[in-house]
Amino acid sequence: MMSERLENKCRALIEEHKYVECEKVIVMSMIKMPHSAVPHNLMGILLEKEHNHILAMRHFRAAYGLDPAYVPARYNLDHYGEVFPTGLRQCAYTEEDCPVTKDSYLNM
Template sequence: MLRSINEESSFENNIKEAINAIKSNEYDLARKYLYAGMIENDHSAEVYNLLGIISEYKRDESMACTYYRAAYVFDPTYKPADKNLERVTSFFYIFNKTSIDYGDTIEEECEKSCFAEYSGMQIGNLKNIQVDRKSAC
C-alpha cells in the first residue's frame, strides 16, 4: 500500500506516542507502543533508546545501559542513545529528567569549513573560515 508523503507512518506515530507516555509516567503504555513499533522495525535505535529511558526512570541503570548500547549497535550515528549512554556511564551520574535525550528534537549540527595555510617552512596550519552565523560552534 502506498502512502502519501505527508501521511505519517505507524512506526513514527508509535514512537511519538511512546515518548508522550514516558513523559506522562505511563511506562507500561509506552512499552506497548514500542513493542508495536518493533513489529515494523525491530532494529530501530529509537526503540532501544526509549526502552533505555524507561529503565532509567525505573532506576535500573544497568538495563538502561544495555538498551542504550543496543541502540548504538543498531545505529552508531544515532546521537540521543550515545548521549544517554555517556551520561549514564559517567562517574558522576545522578538521575536528572531534564538531561535525558528522547530523540524528539532536531539537533542542529555546525559545520566548520577549514583550509590549510602554509607558512614559509612548508608547515601547514588548519584555519577556520568565518561563517556569518551567531553560533557557539
C-alpha cells in the same frame, strides 16, 4: 516519519507515568522495526525512569550498536554512563534533545 511519532508518543506516556502502556508501544515497535535504534533508545529511557539503570544501559548500547550515527543513543549512553553525573539528567528522545551537535558525536 514513524520514529518521530513514536518518540513523541513515548515522551508523552513517560511524562504521564504510563510506563506499562509505553513499554507495550516500544515492544510493538521493536517487532515492527527490529533493526532500528529508536525503540531501543526509548526502552533505555523508560527503564531509566523506572530506576533500572543496568537494563537501560543495555538498551542504549543496543541502540548504538544498531546505528552508531543515531545521536540520541550515543548521547544517552554517555550521559547515563557517567560515574559522577553533573547536573540534572536529561534524556534524549530525538536529536533536538541533545545539547551538542551531531558532528561532535560522529567525530568521537
